Structures are given as C-alpha cells and as structure tokens.
Amino acid sequence: MTKRLLRGIAAGILYILPSTAAVAAVEGDSCQTDSTATTLMELTVNGSQWKSEVVAPQVLGGEELTRLNAHSVADAVRYFAGVQLKDYGGVGGVKTLDIRSMGSNHMGVFYDGLPLGNAQNGQIDLGKFSLDNIEEISLYNAQKSAIFQPARDFASSGSIYIRSRRPRFEEGRRVAGGVTFRTGSFGLANPSARLDWKISPSVSATANAEYTYATGKYKFRYSKRLPSGEMAWDTTAVRRNGDLHALRLEAGVFGYIPSGSWMAKVYYYDSERGIPGAIVNNVWKNSQRQWDRNFFAQGQFRKEIGRKAELMVNAKYARDHMRYLNPDTTLMLIDNSFMQQELYLSATGRYSLFSWWDIAAAADWQYNTLDSDMTMFVYPRRHQLLASIATALNYGDFRARASMLLTEVMDRTYPHETRGTSRRLHRFTPAVFLAWTPSGRNLPEIRAFWKKAFRMPTFNDLYYTDIGNADLHPEGTQQFDLGATWRLETASNPLMLEISADAYHNRVTDKIIAVPKGTGQYRWMMMNIGKVRINGLDLSSTSLWNLPAGISGRLRLSYTFQQARDYSDPSDCLDEAGTYKGQIAYIPVHSGSVAAGLHWRGAELNYSWIYAGERWDNSSNIEVNHVQPWYTSDLSIAYSLPLWTGDIRLTLEINNLADQQYEVIRNYPMPGRNYKIIASWTF
C-alpha cells in the first residue's frame, strides 16, 4: 500500500511539475516500454540537471489529464495560463486556441512531434482531438526553447505539443490494452479500445480506435431584464443541428536501436457534423453540414552519432478532405469540397562543441496543395523551405538559447496566376531565451525571452474565390517575456509547491482582417489593417498535499491578465465607441482556473472552475458589444478497483454544475449543466 501511494505521488509530481514533466517529453519521447523504469528514470532527472529547454512549458499529463472532466484537447487547454479558447459550443463545435491574444492562426499544433497543418484556413480545431488516446499536452510560449528540433518548431508564435499514449507494459507482459465507454448528455455514445503489443524487447506497437456519436442537443436559455429588474423576455430552446459522428483510428510502432530510436504512425479521422450556427432573431435553427476526412502518416528517426553528435529525421504526409454543405433553400446553396495535401520532410542535427556549448541546424521542406470544386478556383500550391540554426550555452547557473529561422515561401496558382502574381518571400525570424537558475534551493529561477515570428496568409486569405486578396503580407508578431518560477519541495505540507509568473509584451502587426468589399456585406476580402499591442501577466501554481487519513491532494491555479489593445486606427478615438486602444474581440482582461483533486485509495474527487471575465466582441468597448463573463464549475468522482491484471475505473462527471447559461462567442449558446459517465477497463 505504502509503495503504491508513493508511486502515486511520484506520478503526481511527474505530471504536475511542468519542468519535470517536460523531461518526460524530451527524454522519454521516443519510447517508453516499462512504466516503472521510466518513472524512476524521470525522477532522477530533475530540476537543474535538465538542460534541453530554458523555458519550461505548461503541462497537463497522465492522471491529471484524466481528472479534468475534459473530453477533447480543447477542454483541457483551458486550464493553461495565457490562452483563450474560442469555443462555438457543443460536442461538434469548432474550438480554436488563441495564445497571448496574438490570434489562433499563430498557434503551432504538433501531434507526436510533427506539425498539424491547415494551409487552407490556418486553424486547428482542437475539439477534433479527443483525449482518449492523449497522454500529455504541453504549451510553449514562443517556441520550445530546445535547439535539437525541426526548423518548423521555431516557426510559430506559440506551440502546443500533443503526445499520444505510448505503449506500456507491466513487467514480463507482452500485451496490454483497454476499453472505455462514455455516455451521458448530448446523446453521447463514445466507445474506444486500445491494444499495445510488445513485438520484441526493443519494438512495440499500439493501435487505438474510437467512435463518437452525439445528437448534440441541449437546452439553452436567453433572457433579458428590464432596468426595473422585471423579466423583459425569457426564451428556452433546444440547440439543434449539432450532431456528430466521428471515427478515429490510430496505430503506431515504436522502436529502440543502439543509442537511438524510431517511430512510425498513421492516423485516420472521418466525421460528419451539423454546424449549429448563430442564434439570431427569428432563426433558431440552422442546417449547414460538414464532412471531414483526415489522414496522415508520419515517421521519426533519431540517433546519436558518437558522443557529440545527434541526428533526427522526420517525415509526414497528410491528406485532408472537407465538404461543406448549406442546404438551406432560403440561402445561397453551397456544396463545396476541398482537398488539402501536405508533404513534410525534415532533417536536424546537433553537435556538442564543448560540454557547455551545443549547436544545431535543421532544414525542412513543406509542400501544400489545395484543390476544390469551387468555381474560379485557382488551385494554390505552396513550397516552404525552412532552415534554422540554433545554439545552446550552459554556463554555471546561466543558460541561453538562440535561434535564427529562415523561411522561404513560394506560391503558385493554376490554371492562371492570380493577381499579385506568384508569391515569393523570405523572412528571417530570430529568438533568444535566457535563464538563470541559482543553485541555492529557495531562489527563483529567472527567465526571459524575445522572439519574432510571422504567419503566412492562408490559402483562404489569399485565394478563396472572390474573397481572397493575393496582395496580403504576412502577419507579424514580436514577443518580450520576463518570468520567474519558485519551486519548493519538502517533507511537510505542501509536499511540493511551484509558482510561476510571467509578464509579457506582444505586438501584432499587419493583422489580417476580413472586411466587406464595399457594395454590401456579401462580398468580403482580406486586408492587412490590424495592429495589436498586448500587455499580459500569467500566474500559475501547482501544489501537492498530504492530508490526514491517507488522503493526498493537489491544487492547480492559474490567472491571466491581458490588456490586448487595438492600435489599428488612431483616428478612431473621438468618443467612447472608438476602437483605438479598445480591448480586442473576445479577450477578457481577467481569466483564470482552479483544478483541485483529492485521492484516497481507489477513490478520487475532482473539482475544477474556469473563469473568463467580461469581454467585448469588438474593439469598440460599448454596451452593445459587451459579452458577459462566464464561469463554470465541473465536478467528478471516480473509483478504480483492481481487476485481473489491470483496473476497472468508473467516473461520473457533472459539468457546469451551476447550470450557467453563457456564451464564449456571441450568439453561440453553450450547454448548461450536463453529465457524463465513463467506464473503462485496462489490462
């Protein structure tokens, strides 16, 4: 029992401590065949010994991830400081992540080490990634501050790394697996199964399948009061056309070679969903539908060469098919299909010049195509060459990382070149990270970074029939950050406490914004007209507690302050409705979260609370644009008991406990109180 408890605490430390968990991400990235051994190995690599990354990411992983009442990656990332999730509501609603108010197009999303692309609109819908097969999510501001990584990893203004579950085996076993079934509100039926197979001592494989069905129906309520307090109107309706059918299949092979490792995986996702749409006066139901078929295959190989050099090669092919249908006969009939393909190749090398000085270089080639049956479509093709050089210096308590990325982009369109002709550009984007980790136990670690980055206009921005504007420039960002982390570990309560604080200033220039073309709002186009300056503060803390009667507890807190101001039009400052220096759309000044858990033998009680303060849906911060704050409490109880060689686990979740009627995006009502029951068996 004691041993089990200790292991639990060890695992807790592993997953809660951002930096320690990052060790798992780096050191154990390629293959973990024995959980006990891995845990021990990771625990020995701790604190100042770890040298790969200067700025530790925010991490949610393992047990903590399963305790969050989160269904998708999107639900989980809401607990990170500094991010805002744009959530259109419901099981199938689009959910994209905005990091430090720079816009969701600046977010790089990496799945098992390789980038997920969407050259069409640049947005990755995190709601499509169920947590069923995810073991860790890490959020990096600016970039992963390591040097041994593909050039693409240096390219985004912020990155989220999603790591799927690696095969794990108890001592002496060759097969492991599990089945899970989730059901509850929204007509959810969600079975999944996983099988891990140890092919040889150095090679293991895993396969995972999941099916999600949901009617997506939920009640929502809109009401307004008179100034006297009397109800003016009060309407309850059922959210319709939010159904989802989705199948996900995933398989991977992971292998060790002497002083190296390799992995290969395939991913397939096939879904049909209703797009519930905006609820406006006289329109309480929509009928648009979307079909997605996503496939990718990727591989990675890494090997140390001698004692001083290391090599990594990555490759990926992705093919994404999307069909959008608007069958509403009162509107324009739209039935368009889009097919994107991406080919990505990357080679990275690292060399240790001295024990305190490493250098690395990477070269990536990425090729994107977009085809469609739209009229006047121009079939864009984009070549991107990314080359990076990076260096790492460790000198005593002081560590520095610097990188320079060169991006070469070349676009072609067919059958004829678009106006603006074929686009060709190259940009240099640097980044510098510094950290000082005093050896004294109780001093904080201080860090700072500066980074420039840009995002290319997406294919839709540039070439979408009748909307795109081929004259767009890339949208640029610049970030400055100064932060500190205090970490305390003792034998008494709290067992571990970590507090992290970051103050930052970001600038977004040439922000790409859609504006109508002048004779009515049915014809839009994209323009580089935005300028945003952001001052922010992220605070987060995690702690572990040893409570009486063998209860262990953990607490995770985060708070974000963001003043994200619109500097686009200095002349628009004449009255309170002016947009100059107004808080930009959907960024709350204050937001935060709490996640707390109690663990006693096989039983768990988890509570979480998420808060987003008042927002405006427009930089004109007046009453008609005001969006109410929202806060939801989620509660779950879980019980695990050993069965045969594994565990059976039952979970009951109650989400939005107070049944708050809220919106993240105006006119997209979110679900009220809802329930979920999860039964899983692992062996």
Place this chain on the structure above:
Amino acid sequence: MDFLKTRIHCAAVTALLILSASSCRDEAEIYRPDENQTGTAQRIPLTGFYLLNEGNMGSNKASLDRYTFADAIYSRNIYADANPDVPKELGDVGNDLAVYGSRLWAVINCSNKVEVLDLKTARRIGQVDIPNCRYIAFDGPYAYVTSYAGPVEINPDYRQRGFVARIDTLTLQETARTTVGYQPDGIAIAGGKIYVANSGGYMVPNYENTVSVIDAATMEFEKNIEIAINLDKIAAAPDGRLWVSSRGDYFDTPSQLFVCDPASGETVRTFDSPVSSMWLDGDSLYTVSSSFNYYTGNTEHSFAVFNTRTLEKECDNFITDGSGSKIKTPYGVAVNPVTKEIYVCDATTYVNPGMLYCFSPDGKLKWSQRTGDIPAKIAFY
C-alpha cells in the same frame, strides 16, 4: 521555510476567492438608447428620421437609430427600449427601411422577416415572414418586397430564382408572389409597373444582367430588360426612366450607373460612376460609393449627383469643404426633402460602429454622429 510556503499559498487562495467574489455576472439588461444632442434644433415640417444599421451577418446587431429635428437629439439603438418584450431584438442584417403612412417598415434580411413598427413610438405592430428578404417599395395598399428565396429548381446546376412578394399593408399578410430573376435586389414602382434589379450574386461569375418587370395590378411577370451584370439599386425618376446601378464584378467590369427607358427596354445613358447607394430627390440622384478593384487593390470613393432630366452628371463631389476624406467607407446617402441637407452613412471598417455625416445643401459638413454597426438606410418622417 514552511511558513513562507503557507503564506504564498494562502495569498494565492485569497486572490482567487476575491476573483470569484467579484466575478458575478450582471443580469443581462435590455439595451438602453444612447442619446445625445447633435447639430442644432430645427423647426421644419418634418419630425425626424430613422436610420437602420445593418450589423454583420450572424451578429444579430441590426439596430435602429432616430433623430428628431425639433430638439436635435440623436438616439442610438432604440429598438429594444421600444420593444423590450421581443426576444433577440431587431435581428440579423437590416437591409432596407421605409416609411409608409403611419408605419415604419424594416427589412431584416438574415432574420427572414419584415418588421412593421409604429412610426411615432417605434413599437412593433407585427412582422411578415419572408425568407432572405432584401428591399421594399410601396404602391397603394400594398408593400412589395424582393427575396432571393424563390422556388427551388430541379436542375443539376442548382439555381434559384427570386421573387417579389405583395403584402397587404393593413393585414400584414402576403397576398401574392411573382417569380423574377436570380437574386433580385432593388425595387421601384412607377406607372403601375414593378421594376426589380436582379443581381445573380449567388452565381459568381455568371451574374444576372436584367431588370424584371411585373404588372402591379395583376402581379404577372411581363418581361426582363437586359442592362448589365450584377444589378443592385434602382430608382424610377419622375419622367418614368429607370436609374439602375451595377456592382460590376470587382475585376474587369466596374460598378456603373445606367439610365433605361422601360418602354423600349433601351439603355439610354451609361455613366462610368460607381454606386454603392443612391437617393432620388426631385430631379437629382445623389450617389455615394466605395468601390474595390482587384487589379489595383484600391478602394475609391465618390459622391456624385446626376440630373434625371438632362441625363447629365451635375457634380462629381457634392462635398465641397474637403471633409469627405473623413469618411472611410461611404455606404448610404439620403437627402432631407425639406432642408435639402445631405446625410452620408460611413460603414468605417464594417465591424466597428459607423458614423453619420450631415452636410448642408452646399456640401459643408454640419455635424457627425456615431451610429450602430454599418449604417445603411435612412427614412424621413
């Protein structure tokens, strides 16, 4: 050491408790109008005007503003205050506005309805459900409304014609419906005929190029008159000739203005003058435009006046004091029938609140006023 840890943690928990206590949501209240004095009070035989703001698609921010001459008070967003019991207020995308008799008619495009309000109080009298409704005109006891949502044709190249609905202004019932061309927009009535400018905007690049003619008495479709692609606004001059604007295609064909003799079907005059919005005052047709061209990537503004009798352009820029440069996106124009003051709506960036500019008859800026999102249509009463 432990003491420090506990202190830090207590501070964090306290901060969170404060945050949660101060985070209460206010009960959402109905919008109250913003009132302010703008310009100077005028004693004229007109009460004032209403202004309809479109609001962006999906935003549900169509809104109604009112200006009264006697006290020079501009009231922004008055609908919810006048109609506190209407769920989700005026609706999504206000497309057209007109005064007829003692009532104000507002065509709310994406809410699929025509809202009928009492002219004095702006209180709702009723609504007429017409899917994808666009513009409105009146004749005798009827209102005529164009709509994109005509009968669905069974055709592999799916196309859908629009229609004109006839509404009894007393009962607010639709009494007849006539199919016209593709995506009909502007509507004008003269000499017992209904003229509809068809855009074909859903069929890019195969735009429509006709004006449909309907006999008002029988509601029978009579003929299509070919003019130019992507027709938009239409006005019938006192002499019976039609002034029709085309949006062009944003590439090779620019936005233009045409004069058409409806009897012969001939286009008698073409002006290379872009038009976003037009207003007929006597023999003068005022136009404003903000037109985009893909090749140049430029948006050009114009404020032109045409004489419908002489068929000449009277002036290239009715703003004479240079203040036109303040206007970012000219989107609507109206002329006070009594004072002949000119009002220009500025949609600015389309996503932010717009502006209304008032010019004296000789084109000098008198005042400007903040409006709702995308101010588009003005109706005097």
